[in-house]
Amino acid sequence: MSQMKTLALLATAAVLSGCLGATTIEVPGDFVPVERCEPYTIKAVSADGVVLAQRTEDNPKNGTLEFWAAAIGNQLFAREGYKLASNVEATSESGIPGRLMTYDALRSGASFKYLLAVFVKGGKVIVVEAGGRADSVNKLLPQIRTAMMTVK
């Protein structure tokens, strides 16, 4: 019985601290983490469907922040056709340098907004994404931006 309790506690802890147990961003109060989140280390949703997620990828050859920002930008912009609304330098609360890109996109005739922050820390590339209907994202924009900068 006590083994069951321990397992349950561990599972809850895993959900709260990220699917893979990695260090994650701090999820704002307007969002609830979801259990199944691969390939993200954490994924959370708001009541009106805005999604906030973080993923951490290997950076074995120590690609620079400029490289990854450009690679991601090319992927989204040149290949996927996202319209870049802004691309600014950003630094996490713990001092990790990064870039924050904002894109506008149309899905089924509706306006969507997609934010992506990329940080490079040692041998890892940390990417925090957020997106949803533009009006819903706009309402939560300050919380989303604050959460993105809690990358550790």
Added chain:
Amino acid sequence: MYKTFIVSVVLAAAMVCGGCSNSKDSQVQALWRDKHMLAQQKDEMARQLSEAQALGAAALQRSEAARPAAAATLVPSAAAAARPAAVDPRRIIYSAQFAIVAPDVAAALNKAKSMAAASGGYMQQMTSDTIVMRIPADRFDPFISELAALGIVTRKNIEAVDVTEQYADLELRLRSAKAMHDKLMVLLDKAAGVKDTLAVETEIARVREEVERLEGLLNRLRNQVAYSTITVNFTAAAAPQAPGELKIKLPFPWLDSLGLDRLLES
């Protein structure tokens, strides 16, 4: 010729004075005194004119890149006064060149033009894919940060050129030229005879031209310091392609899973 003229004037003056005097000795003394005085005045005028000509020639010969040391040798006290004091700010010309990939080049050009105006600057030149903007120097840093919003920056080159010494040198040369001009104006009042007057007037014209040239150079330098030049070349982004048609693909599969569609999957 001039000496003969002076001696004649002196002799005539002496003869006039001689009619008023009863003593032959006093006449001779007066004659020598007057002659000596006139000779001194002439020497002084010739020396001042020679100095002014030398000063003007030196100022003209020196190129725009004249060394401050040379200027200091020319007028040591003025050089010391003109040298930038320790509290003076550095005078730096900033410039930047960007290459940006944008979805709509025409729209990006117009946006850049509007951004320049909003920053207190202006568009200096624009072609179908390039814009040259002049931005107030104090808005340089924020402006180049804002440029990133126009697309993907693929090349960035920022340059700063310190022209403090060049600026100080130009100021010094201008001050020297103006001082020389004032001196020549005084000489012109003192000039006796057509020849002297013409010589001084020629020198004044030359110095005035030099003053105007230096003022022009200084104004151009001031403008370059006050406004940074930013050049942006835009390239149109490739149109979005359907999956499978892509010819270039980075060897990082996780990049493919970025984006709204994957993010919003439940």
